[in-house]
Amino acid sequence: MNPSELGLPLSAAPVPVERASLTLLLRDAETGAAVGFEPVRLDDLADHMAETWRESCLRQHHPELSLSELSFNVRPLLKTDHGPACHGFLLEPSPPAPTSLSVPFTAHSLRAVATRAAERFIGCGQLKRGQLYSYEVQFRPEPERPAGSAPVLSDTASPPLEFDTCDRSPTLNWLEVPRRSLLARATAFPAGNAEAFQVFFVSSAFARAEHFARKGGSTTPPVETGAVLLGALCSCPESGDFFVVVTDAHEVLGAEQKAFSLNYTDQSWLRIQALLGARQAVTPALRLVGQAHGHNFLPGNGQTCAACPALPVCDLTNVYASEDDQLWTKATFAGAPCALCFIFGLSARGDRVHGLFTPHDARLRQRGYYVLPDFHPESWPCRSACRTPVSA
């Protein structure tokens, strides 16, 4: 039986990510009429590649492999064997990488591309602002590529500046820590994707993160405040899995704090980098692993439903990763092995609620975490990969 008859996605032959030939088709959500095509550019897949690196290398006994050393293949997951429509696609490191674990991505992972396309179509009058649209991922190798969707192999937005560069990015440092030694002492707070890489918070770091994130809730009017999260990347010598331990949280000072936004200024970054440098001089494995911030406003203006007094839990909360949080995380942690986004928020009736989000399917999604009573990075062996600078 044909796999398509079983409802299973058909995996097309792998193609290099530089020639992924993925295109989005935007349609009017009401009529289904085609609005136009938008090519998926190589830089649209940067987060996908970083996630594939994490899942197929860092979490599979190979923390020594750097992202810049890898090449990737794309396998479109076709809906049928006679059309270009895809459920999504798989991304996998290509040989000679010692691992070829495929990581699946859905059409949702390309939402930013659809948003860009919609803006373009609004600009040229093919779509009205506010008009609902849907999009479909299509695999269109060269011969059947539709007009107006020529492949874009690199970032065409870059100005054609001519200068030479040499990649001097530092190698990844990690601690070798048997994970079970931590799990035996940890308290689990499960949520969302159980397969996500594990994140441990030292209890004092968690308390500091919450304190700084909720600090803005005591001002009038409440504003967003937050902390950066410092921690160590760890590799388990037994399972080969990779995980993160958050060891400290530091208040973001000098930031522009508003009711619905938190903007790190250059002064904020100056302080963070000075702090990080000082900490890394003592413990090289420490790095910036994420941030926490407070959504210190009442969702729905604090309007609760009639049944609220009888409900044990109010499920109208503001614990979600906003579009701004998504964009900030993509920009700040591009190509980083992990990016934690911890949000401390409120329910409509003022209960304190919180959630951890990390990139999965190339977007921030809620997941669980563990809390540890303590963790001493200097007690564990620190490893580092060897790397040769790459010129371009």
Add this chain to the structure above:
Amino acid sequence: MKALTPSPVKPAALAGSRRGMLHFEARDVTGTHVIEARNVQPATPAGAVATALASRMALPPNVPWMMRNDSTGAVLEEEKPIGDQLQAGAKVVLSPKAHLG
């Protein structure tokens, strides 16, 4: 990533800067990406250089970037020539102009 560094390798050029051209080191805020830039035209506006550096570091193109001189803490003015704002051998940090929400 290999895939995101399309420019041809120019080992000879990297051996040293051409006369009158600028060289400096740039990194992103997390220190994940560090690149050495050589033979940058000093007359190029700093904003254009920041955009090009972000592209070479495979940072998102849909975010504007600002450059800060790491030793002085000064934020480079986008429209002014980079050569008027940086000394050769300087270190700069690229920060996204984005905010949490």
